[in-house]
Amino acid sequence: MATLAPHHPAETAPTHWTEGNPSDDALAHIPGEGGWPLVGNTFKMLADPHAFTRRMVETYGRVYKSKAFGGWNVALIGADANELVLFNRDKIFSNEQGWGPVLDQLFPRGLMLMDFDHHRADRRALSIAFKPEPMRHYSGALNRGIAGRVAEWANTQMLFYPAIKKLTLDLAADSFIGIPWGPEADRINEAFVYMVQASVAPIRKPLPGTLMRKGVKGREFLVDYFTKETHRRRAEGGGQDMFSQFATAEYDDGSLMPIDEVVDHMNFLMMAAHDTITSSATSLIYYLAAYPEWQEKIRQEIISVTGGLGSDGKPRDLSYDDLGKLDLTEMAFKEALRMIPPVPSMPRRALKSFEFGGYHIPAGTPCGINLYYVHHDEKHWDDPFTFDPMRFTPDKVKARHKYAWVPFGGGAHMCLGLHFAYMQVKILLAQLLPQYEITIEEGYDPAWKPWPIPQPKDGLKVTFKKI
Template identity: 60%
Template sequence: MALAHTFKANPHWLPRQRPHAIAAIPGENGLPFVGNTLKMLRDPIAFGQHMVSNYGRVFRNHAFGGPTVSLMGPEANELVLFDRDRIFSSEQGWGPMLNLLFPRGLMLMDFEKHRADRKVMSVAFKPEPMRHYAEALNAGIARTVSGWSGKPMRFYDSIKALTLDLAADSFLGMPLGPEADRINQAFVDEVQASVAPVRIPLPGTQMRKGVKARAYLIELFKREIPKRRAGTDDGGGHDFFSQFCRATDEAGQPLSDDAIADHMNFLMMAAHDTITSSATSLVMLLGRNPEWQDRLREEIAGLGLNDDAGLPYGQLDRLVLTEYAFREALRLVPPVPSLPRRAVRDFEFGGYHIPAGTMIGISPAYTHKMPEHWPDPQRFDPMRFSPEESKGRHKYAWVPFGGGAHMCIGLHFATMQIRILMAHLLSRYRIELDEGSGAEWQAWPIPRPKDGLPVRFVPLG
């Protein structure tokens, strides 16, 4: 298996920014070679608060291989994510972390190329496919959670296996079978490699494991493409993979095998890893706040659902409090704590001139805890998202799904899956956490509890 041995930027990327170009911006470089990377990995929230306290909401940093300017707060989020003037490149921002792992993924595209591929992919998230996904999610979730009764378990591990199965059913249209464990581990290796300190796939490094994992997954997807193009697979053609293989671009041409495989690799990772993190944080917070379990359970009971049928697609919008609770979990534990971009043109912000070529970082995790937008920010309070409480809040104070042209394409799928999961869990069980369960989380690259979140699902009397 051939592996790339160096990270190579795409030819159109701007050259690496020299530190002296942003020397006028206050900040600190940290240790030689690694900069502040280790501090950021250890506790990104504390690091961000330290830097803002010392240097303000625009500061210079050195991490993950180079100088960065961090812009903190909702105004910065709006500038970067809405990107009215097309100043910020997502491809060149994420590229140094992801180019060896998820090349040609939707997140690593900009402007017209991004718009064209996103348009092709959006067919998978229209109402009819979403109805099909809802049926598959109900069946898969009911089948699995019915076996969770009473026994101690590590929720993160269990929900990760379930969300991978659900993503395979909805997006691939096929069971993973005996390869399931290897596929799951391959996604784990890819994601962990994205923040590995060593950025080239040298033998024995996490990056090499990630690159090998990508090669395995790409081969898995490519061997299925001919059947999907011809419509000879066994999945019935309703899944995203089949639709994507038969889709055409604006010129009427089918996408290449490489493009399809890379999009599937990124989509499958995002469709189960980020939802795993979000479902885990929500279950943890409901376990710590049993009064909210009761409120959501009452809302779910009001729908008069049958356990086997689950939550029909047409009933999703009736679970208003459930959505508020999910949003609050995403506020407290955003699945993507920070978002990188690269300035392709000079711009001004916060009284500073920031030149083209500068790596830019914004922080949902920091913004979501700013007390001026979220009073008593550590408290779990889903009613923050009621119309009354939301009135007047900055639109970009809550950005767990990003924003602008790069708003997460699967956000409605994620919300639907969480609503269906909660309907099945809370109509059957009471969530009970062990003492100290979920006390410490690994923040990067996608948040997860270090103890796996020990939990019990106690059948309702």
């Protein structure tokens, strides 16, 4: 377990991302490697981050340092490390200063980039958007939107990832913003795509012709759009979509959230929701196709809850009140999230010195945890590279380390929209499985691009065969 080292005010990390980082001498006692001159291990990590992490753990142990992206980072690997960092009992770690170097130009002041009191106040204000009545409204919009789109997918081989990405963006325009699918939604979606691509672009300045330039321009468009819309919705009264809920969100003292913060939260939420749900829905569809016995079990569970196809030959909607009845479906989704977590690793920065794994980590150290490694750690998972939803029966969950499975994070920063993610995926399967058998070609095993959010390199070739 970790213990705090003596802390002095001077140890508090500065606001700027690189100022105050520990010197090479301060980290000399931590094993690891610096990689190539100038670039360090950056390209090795980007080429195959999972293989890189495995090699580093095998060579140096579960606490190691690596130089990448311009400086040293200390990796803390294991379920205990996940608990230390995510629960953050002693307020050692800063989310803002961990994610900031990656996301601050494009998604500043999102919940994931906030710390402590500010984060807690904004999270409580925004949680109104995930109360039962708004969620009930979203479920209706999801059923309508998904049913209309998947009806077009019958009996042709298709690339699932780009199809579900477009659908997820359109669903976000409907459920999140409350606008119909069409040119306005397409323009908003395009801006988000550019922002997400730019967040991990190697050129970090918005020079002409670069991804960062497109991302910054996309942000400018969305800031202008959401600012005008926030003013309008406050004047006219909000609707039931998520943006209207945010626009009228109040703090505990009854004051409205500043408009620029509403805008930043909306930008961040759209990014976090659509890319992670796209990734996790894609991995689940692949595993259900690769493990047809599980596909059939889930199909029968859904039919037993919804009644399957109606008299018109179309799947019946999955009601909001029935979401909790799909136990096997939820277990399969959790297993897909274990196999391919949509956020494979999480960066932080130490605000205080601390001890972990026998090492002293000085204040100011950029550090992070690796979800993917722990999700495949044989200490917690038998045969970890095999898809097996039965890992998530209540007795097995109770017996396992609480932080061995953390696709939604944990502690105060647990994903605010996790129940929305469960709902969207369950409704997707409820519209798909009663009418289609999901198939892939024999022996098909797509390669996955692991960074920044996993996706199949070939788009995932699947066929939805009409039953």
